[in-house]
Amino acid sequence: MGEFRVPFQAADSEFVEKRSRFISHLLPVESEEDARAFIAQIKKQYYDARHNCWCYLIGENVVRYSDDGEPQGTAGQPMLNVFQRENVTNVVCVVTRYFGGILLGAGGLTRAYSKGARDALCAAGYAVMGRWAVVDIPCSYALFERVRLEAAAQGGTVDDTQYGADIHLTVSLPEERVETLQERLTELSAGGVRLAVLSAEFRPGPRQEL
The missing domain is CATH 3.30.70.260 (ACT domain)
Structure with missing residues (x-):
């Protein structure tokens, strides 16, 4: 996979797109257990949100993601693509969406969830x-x-x-x-x-x- 990159630290970010609020949380992890525990923690924290979409990568082979009710392929996969493009692994990311009443469409959702993941990764930085x-x-x-x-x-x-x-x-x-x-x-x-x-x-x- 080339050089082995990991997030340097935990990070979060937030932005608003057409009145929908997107909140991103990222954590370096070394196991699926840690990744799933983090996802559960964020879901509990934002229990009243419409969607808590997530992805994680562990090592070279473990890859999981969820659209959590968003149209298929518009959330978890675009988030995952951000980390794969940057060659970053051992990471879990959850992007929470509070719906603002305006539909974003498939393209808008894909861009928004990609931005959420990338903003969090930029805030975290990476290490080789x-x-x-x-x-x-x-x-x-x-x-x-x-x-x-x-x-x-x-x-x-x-x-x-x-x-x-x-x-x-x-x-x-x-x-x-x-x-x-x-x-x-x-x-x-x-x-x-x-x-x-x-x-x-x-x-x-x-x-x-x-």
């Missing part, structure tokens, strides 16, 4: 799952800015900075970039800067925007 290393980089004050920029160029983020006789940067970066980062640090410091790998694990990376 992968092997991430946490490294310690000791350097002089004179080299600090160049080291920081080089870490960023290799896809790293500075998690912590400690100031003492030297500066120690704690940096998270894709594991496959560690060797390249060390090569670049060796070049810019004439061999004086050596990083140390503190840990490595499979996890989400930093937040990214759609």
